[in-house]
Amino acid sequence: MNQNQAASHTLLNWVHTTLLLAGILLILALLGWFLAGATGIIWAVVLGAFSLLFGQQLSPQLVLRMYRARPLAPQEAPGLYQIVHELARRAGLAAAPTLYYVPSRLLNAFAVGTRRNAAIGVTDGMLRTLTERELTGVLAHEMSHIRNNDMRVMGIADVASRITGLFSTFGKLLLFLNLPLILMGETPISWWAILLLIFAPLISGLLQLALSRTREFDADLGAVQLTGDPLGLASALNKLEYYSVNIWQQILFPGYRVPDPSLLRTHPHTKDRIARLRQLAPTAQQTPHPAETPLALPGYYTPVTRRPGWSILGFWS
Numbered sequence: 001m002n003q004n005q006a007a008s009h010t011l012l013n014w015v016h017t018t019l020l021l022a023g024i025l026l027i028l029a030l031l032g033w034f035l036a037g038a039t040g041i042i043w044a045v046v047l048g049a050f051s052l053l054f055g056q057q058l059s060p061q062l063v064l065r066m067y068r069a070r071p072l073a074p075q076e077a078p079g080l081y082q083i084v085h086e087l088a089r090r091a092g093l094a095a096a097p098t099l100y101y102v103p104s105r106l107l108n109a110f111a112v113g114t115r116r117n118a119a120i121g122v123t124d125g126m127l128r129t130l131t132e133r134e135l136t137g138v139l140a141h142e143m144s145h146i147r148n149n150d151m152r153v154m155g156i157a158d159v160a161s162r163i164t165g166l167f168s169t170f171g172k173l174l175l176f177l178n179l180p181l182i183l184m185g186e187t188p189i190s191w192w193a194i195l196l197l198i199f200a201p202l203i204s205g206l207l208q209l210a211l212s213r214t215r216e217f218d219a220d221l222g223a224v225q226l227t228g229d230p231l232g233l234a235s236a237l238n239k240l241e242y243y244s245v246n247i248w249q250q251i252l253f254p255g256y257r258v259p260d261p262s263l264l265r266t267h268p269h270t271k272d273r274i275a276r277l278r279q280l281a282p283t284a285q286q287t288p289h290p291a292e293t294p295l296a297l298p299g300y301y302t303p304v305t306r307r308p309g310w311s312i313l314g315f316w317s
Contacts, residue, residue, distance in 0.1 A: 013218040017153065020211040024160045027204050031167045034193050035174075044163055051159045060112035060119060069100035069121045080127075083136050084120070084143075090226045091147040093118075101127075105304045107240050111142040111151065118146045124304040129243060130236055131294055137223055137233030144222025150215045157208045164204045171197040212266045220273055221280075230277040237277075241270040 028048075032040030074081045080099060088096035097111065097118035105125040113119050120142050122135075130138065145151065175197065224230045267273075 013214055013221070016214040017211060017218070020207050020214065021153065021157060024157050024164075024204050024207045024211070027200050027207075028160045028164045028167070031164055031171070031196060031200050034196060035167055035171050040167070044167070047163050047166075048156075048159050051162070052155060060117075063110070063112050064100055064119065064121060067100075067102045067104070067121055069102045072099040072101040072122075079132070080122075080135075083132075083139055087136075087140050087143045087226055091143050091222075093143075093147065097143070097146060103304050107243050109138050109142055111145045113146075113151065115146055115149060120146075125243075128294055130239060133229065133232040134236035134239065135294075136227055137229065137236045140223035140226040141219045141233060143226060144219040145215070147222060148215070148218060150219065153215065154208075154212060157211050161201070161204045161208050165201045168197050168201050209266055213268045216267050217273070217276065220277060224277065224280050230280040234274045234277040234281075237270050237274055 028044050029041050032042075032044040034040070036043065072080070077099065081096075084099060085096045093115060095116065095118075097113070097120045100119055100121040102108070102121045102123040104123040106123055107125045107129055108123045109120065109126055111118060111120050120139065122139075126135070126138070175194065220233065223233050227233070
């Protein structure tokens with residue numbers, strides 16, 4: 001692909017990421033300062049470091065367990081592992097991620113862990129629906145997340161947002177307990193501080209969502225750099241969008257899916273992602289495309305037919 005165009009996109013995404021992450025941390029620092037001065041900022045740093053240290057060890061296995069994922073052995077999917085090892089080599093990773101099979105008919109893939117110890121979960125529906133070319137694009141997207149340490153970046157943002165919510169709740173409680181003194185004028189308080197207590201979690205959450213969308217765009221660009229095939233990923237995204245709606249909903253209620261407001265989405269609109277990928281197609285380096293058929297799974301991996309179950313954390317198979 002055109003190196004100048006790629007460099008421009010990369011720089012823009014890096015600037016967006018830096019500004020958004022700085023905004024999230026700034027809100028947390030202001031809230032900590034309002035509650036306890038410099039001590040509040042120190043507490044925020046200590047809590048954040050503690051959460052990141054232990055969360056980094058627990059989160060990957062916890063996520064995989066929630067999805068009921070199980071390791072996919074190389075002999076069970078040699079073609080899939082061949083793709084993953086080649087993408088890992090191109091991405092400059094010391095070790096290829098471990099693949100996990102997720103028994104769900106939903107079309108989904110996700111990366112967890114760190115650059116040194118990463119895993120990619122792929123659902124049964126994804127493996128049976130996407131062609132090898134499309135699946136290569138999706139795996140390259142997840143590999144780009146791993147190469148860019150996006151899990152750590154989003155982990156920092158998530159921890160900062162959670163601590164912001166905790167501090168905000170604590171501050172509102174103190175405000176409520178001191179309300180009589182405030183009304184009598186014996187305890188002066190700034191209206192700016194009150195507004196910060198009320199809106200800090202909301203603003204931090206919106207910035208976190210914007211950060212997630214930026215990292216998704218960057219992962220799309222990284223996938224194209226790894227595969228040289230933007231249209232393969234574009235085709236996969238188009239198929240993911242199509243299959244995310246029940247066939248009867250498509251026929252009977254074509255307007256059923258009202259698009260979420262852009263501010264409230266973790267991922268950019270699919271049409272925007274596809275449009276960006278197609279812009280890169282004329283200048284992408286031409287490489288042999290993988291097969292246009294799905295990769296075969298061993299016979300004992302029977303297709304998942306049960307409907308996804310709902311939990312308070314979302315859809316889990």
